[in-house]
Amino acid sequence: MSAHADQPAPSAPSPRRVSARVGGIAESATLAVDAKAKALKAAGRPVIGFGAGEPDFPTPDYIVEAAVAAARDAANHRYSPAGGLPVLKEAIAAKTLRDSGYEISPADVLVTNGGKQAVYEAFATLLDPGDEVLLPAPYWTTYPEAVQLAGGVPVEVFAGVEQGYRVTVEQLEAARTPRTKVLLFCSPSNPTGAVYTPEETAEIGRWALEHGIWVVTDEIYEHLTYDGAVATPVLRVVPELADTTVVLNGVAKTYAMTGWRVGWLVGPSDVVKAATNLQSHLTSNVANVSQRAAVAALTGDLSAVAAMREAFDRRRRTMVAMLGEIDGVRIPAPQGAFYAYPDVQGLLGRTFRGVTPTTSAELAALLLDQAEVAVVPGEAFGPSGYLRLSYALGDADLAEGVGRIQALLAEG
Template identity: 40%
Template sequence: MKLSKRTETLEPSVTLTASAKAKELKSQGADVLSVTLGEPDFPTPKHIQQAAIEAIESGKASFYTQTAGIPELRQAIISYIEQFYGLTYDVSQTLVTDGAKFALYVLFQALLDEGDEVIIPTPYWVSYGEQVKLADGTPVFVAGQESNNFKITVEQLESVRTTKTKAIILNSPSNPTGMIYTKEELAQIGEWAVANDLLIVADDIYGRLVYGEHTFTPIATISEEIRQHTLIINGVSKSYSMTGWRIGFAVGNKELIQAMIDIASQSTSNPTAVSQYAAVEALTGPQDTVEEMRLAFEERLNRLYPLVLEIPGVKLVKPQGAFYLFPNVKGTMEICGYDDVTEFTDALLNEAHVALVTGAGFGAEENIRLSYATDWETLEKTVNRIKAFVENKRRK
C-alpha cells in the first residue's frame, strides 16, 4: 500500500518510543527502570474522580457534547484564567480539546498554509515540529544556548524571521529543560512578535509547577497588545495528574478559536464527556492537591539534582519548573566511547536497563531527558545504575 508523503517524513515521538521499548523489555522479564514519560505518578485526586463518577451515574456523561466543550467547562476555563492570569475572556474565545496536544494540532491546521513558517526554540517538545509539518508548514528551529539557560533572544528570532513567518512557540516552564523565561525576557519577545504581527503560541501546561524562588509569568499578561497576539494552550494533565483523562484547552482570538472548533468538529466531534465533567471539578474545586504534588516534585528535584551531578562527565543546569532534568552528557559519552546520544541511551536501556529519552528528539544532540515525575526509589536506583554503567565502560 502506498502511504501519504506526510507519513514518510513524520518522525515518531521519541518519548513514547522510549516508553514502549522499556515496556517491551519489562514484558520479557527485565528489571527496567523507566523515567521516560512526563506523567505524574500520583493518582487523580479523589474529588475529581468522584465528579466523574457522579457524571456517569447521573447519565450526563452518556452523550455527545458540543464540539468546543460543555458550557460548564468553558466557563470554568474562563474563571481559571481570571484567577491565575488576571485576564478576562469571553466563552467564545475558548476551546476544549482531547489533551493540550490536540489543541496544538488543530491550531496549526487552522493557522498554516503550505510553506508558512513557525519559529520553534530548541530544545523543544518533540511534537511541535512534526505537527507544523503535518499542517504543511515549515518548522524553523532556533537554538536556545545552554550558556543562556536554553533560552532564545530577540536577536536570534529576528535573524530567522522571513515574510513567511506566521508564529512563534513559547513553552515556559519548558519541556525538556525546565527553564522559565523572566518577565523582562517575555516582554522583549512579545513586543517583537507584536511589531511583526506574529502569533505567540504560549504553551503554559507547566505553569503551576515552579520551584524555589522562581515565578511563572504568562506572556499574555505582559500587555494588552501582546495578549491580542497570544493563543494560550493549557490543560489539566500535569498540574492535576490527569494525563489519562485527555483534556486540554485553548484560549485566544475568537476567529482563530472558531476555525479550530470547525476542524475539531470534523475530527474528534467532542472531547470525552466524562473527562470534561472531571475537568470542571479540577479547575473549580479544591486546589490543595496541586500544591501537594508540586511540593513533592520540588523535593525530588532538590534531592536528585546533586546525585545526577555525581555521574562522571555530566553537566546540568538546575531546572526551575516542570519535572524534567536535561543533563548534558557529552563528557559522559566520551568516557563511555559513544559519540551519538541516541546510541548512548539505547545502550543504557539494553545494558543497564535504564530507560531515558534521547535529547536528539528535542533538538539537543548532547543531552538526555530524565523525568522525576516518579517515585524516589526508582529515581535513586536510576542514577546508581547510570553511574555503574559509566564506571564499567571507563574500566574497559
C-alpha cells in the first residue's frame, strides 16, 4: 500500500464567487461619503456634508409639471425606443446648436440613464483590451473604473495647483504611446472646477486630431462658470474632430435633476449605433416620464439656471475665502462646476487633537470625526494631498461647515 493512500486527495480550488472584472471596481467615493454623512445625520449627529455633487435646489416647477402630465399619459407607460424618445433627441440637437454652436443629427444621439451610463457606454464602445486612455488628473472618480471595466488602461496625467489643475499638450504628448486610443476631456472639471480657455481647448483638440486620438468630452457642467470663464466645446473650436469625438452631457447638474437620471451621448453614427445596441441589452429605454421632463428642461429658457448659478457663485466665493484663511491650504478659485479642490499637503504631518494625518484620506477621517464635516479625500480623484468640497449646499450650512474646519485646523 502506498504511504500516501490514507491522505485525502487535494481539494479543488474554490470557484471565484465574484468576477475579477466586477470585483475590482472601487466603490464610488463621492457616493460613499455622502451616504456616510446622511447616516450619521440620521443617527442624530449634526454632520454637514460637502461630499455629493448635487444641487440643493428643487427641480424647477415647469419641469416637474411636465413630468406630472407625462405620468398621466398612457403612451408613457409602455416601452419606447432604446435610443431615446425622438422628441428628446431633437431637443438635444437643438440645445447643442444653441449652447455649443454646432449642428448634430438627432440620429447621432443616445439618451442614457444618467451621465454615468453615457460614460460607461462610451468607453465600452470605443475600447478593446489594452487600449490606453489619457486621463487628466485630478479626475472624476468614475472615469478610471469605467475605463478598466471596458478592458482599457487609464493613464493619469496630473496637473497640480500651480497649473490651475489644467494639463498641457506637452504633458499629454509625454504620456502618449502606440496604445493610446482616447483622451478624456472634462471642462468645467469635476473635481477641481478648472475651466480650460478656448485657446487651451483648441490646442489640445488639434493635438488629438494630429495623432488620431479619440476625444471623449464630458460637458455636463457647461452652464456653471464664473468670473467670466466660458466653457468651450472642443467640437466648436476643432470641428474636424467630429468623426473621432464622443460628447457626454445630461440634465442633472444644470437643471437640478440628479434623481431623474437622464444623460446622453453624441458621436459618429457607427459609434452611437453600437452604443445603442449595447443599451438595448442593458436597460432598454430611459424612463419615459424622465425623458419628457428632460424635453421641458431643454426647450425652456435658462432663467432658473441663471438663478442657481448666481447662488453657486456666491457660495463659491465664500468657500474659497474661508478655506484660503487656513494656514497650510492652497486653493485656486474654481471657475466652473460647484466644487473647491484645496491642496492640503501643508496640513499633513501636523497634529490636530492628538491625531497626525499623513494622507488626505486620514485628514478627511479626522474632519468627519472631530468637526462632523464630510469631505472627499483626494485619493478618490488621483494623488493624495487634496480634498474636494461641493458648495452645492445652503449658505448657512456652508459657512458653518467651513467654520468648523477652520476651528479644528487652527489647533494644529
